[in-house]
Amino acid sequence: MKYLMLVCGDENGDFSGVDLDPTAWVEEMTARGAREDGHRLAPTSTATTVRRRGTEVLVSDGPFAETKEQVGGFDIIEAADLDEAIEIASKHPVARIGTIEIRPFWDQ
16 A cells, blocks of 8 residues: 655654654665655745635645644655554654654545
8 A cells, every 4th residue: 555654743843862864764775675765845935835716826835734743754655554554664764753644545
């Protein structure tokens, strides 16, 4: 089953002394055949939010959510089931200081 992992955290937090380098995780999960793709995102200050209400297109700077934690990256993983997806996500370095949201792809 294919899952999207949303890697979330406080981009302005002080993480001195915490190793957040995902290189080892990426190498391990790629070697396992579990990680298909992924990338870090630019800061939320570069975000643009788009909404359409009727014929009006509403555009605003910044992220939609007014929260401390924001999506900072993503990974697409392949796992046998949710338990394996949780195991994969739990090994991501950001899971120690932020949040990893796992969502299955919509079956069509």
